[in-house]
Amino acid sequence: MDFPxxxxxxxxxxxxxxxxxxxxxxxxxxxxxxxxxxxxxPGRAMVVRLAETLNLSxxxxxxxxxxxxxxxAYPQTPLDDAALAPVRAALGHILAGHQPYPALIVDRxxxxxxANDAFGLIVAGASADLVGPGRNVYRLALHPDGxxxxxxxxxxxxxxxxxxxxxxxxxxxxxxxxxPELEPSSGQLGFAVPLQLDSPYGLLHLITTVMTxxxxxxxxxxxxxxxxxxxxxxxxxxxxxxxxxxLVKGHEGRGDP
Numbered sequence: 470m471d472f473p474x475x476x477x478x479x480x481x482x483x484x485x486x487x488x489x490x491x492x493x494x495x496x497x498x499x500x501x502x503x504x505x506x507x508x509x510x511p512g513r514a515m516v517v518r519l520a521e522t523l524n525l526s527x528x529x530x531x532x533x534x535x536x537x538x539x540x541x542a543y544p545q546t547p548l549d550d551a552a553l554a555p556v557r558a559a560l561g562h563i564l565a566g567h568q569p570y571p572a573l574i575v576d577r578x579x580x581x582x583x584a585n586d587a588f589g590l591i592v593a594g595a596s597a598d599l600v601g602p603g604r605n606v607y608r609l610a611l612h613p614d615g616x617x618x619x620x621x622x623x624x625x626x627x628x629x630x631x632x633x634x635x636x637x638x639x640x641x642x643x644x645x646x647x648x649p650e651l652e653p654s655s656g657q658l659g660f661a662v663p664l665q666l667d668s669p670y671g672l673l674h675l676i677t678t679v680m681t682x683x684x685x686x687x688x689x690x691x692x693x694x695x696x697x698x699x700x701x702x703x704x705x706x707x708x709x710x711x712x713x714x715x716l717v718k719g720h721e722g723r724g725d726p
Contacts, residue, residue: 472536473507479523479533480505493522513539527688528577545688548582556690563680567697569713571675577692579607579640590668590712591698592616606696607634611647621665621672624649629662663701670708674701 480490491501503509516537520530531541546553564572564585571591573584581602592600596614607630609615620626627648634641664675675698685691700706
């Protein structure tokens, strides 16, 4: 991999001038110009500073270091490793604490890592092949055998999901076939695009928030996303509480702990 070319491409993709980048990284524009032209070889610390200045992900920072001929700086620990036991416990607390509202955890590719019990209301009726750990949640959302038939605003919500997938990916190309054309509208969408989902408890209006570990220094942890659903109106909040109570009663009836 050609380090000067990669660095230049990352900078131009973010529309940052040499002068601005040099200032942020604590160097001169002349020095940065020499680095990008291959006339100067940066030290490892400088490569790390440049990567930080570009706000690259930890994975991309490692790739930039490798391109410059240096060893990666950030580890990638399997989530089931003993070292990440406190992380797994924290994630479990977050999922449980979000009840009675749905929440799930996904990895970099969109594969589900875990979900709370309330998420069962979201996936009700979806094919078993699309649900569960390791399954892609974006495919679950938009596939005709997933929850798509229950989404009232599939065109709007589908566009929201496709935008999160980036450009020219195989998954985006696949899922775009399932999303209807979005009709132009001059209507007010409100403060956020809600997920309008049919359920046994009536029509749910849900908004989402995505949380990450902002100070992570491990790639696995940095790439995890916690997606939490919140009610956009009082009727949805009431329905989610009713669903949660029914679930608890169901567990009690079966003698589940």
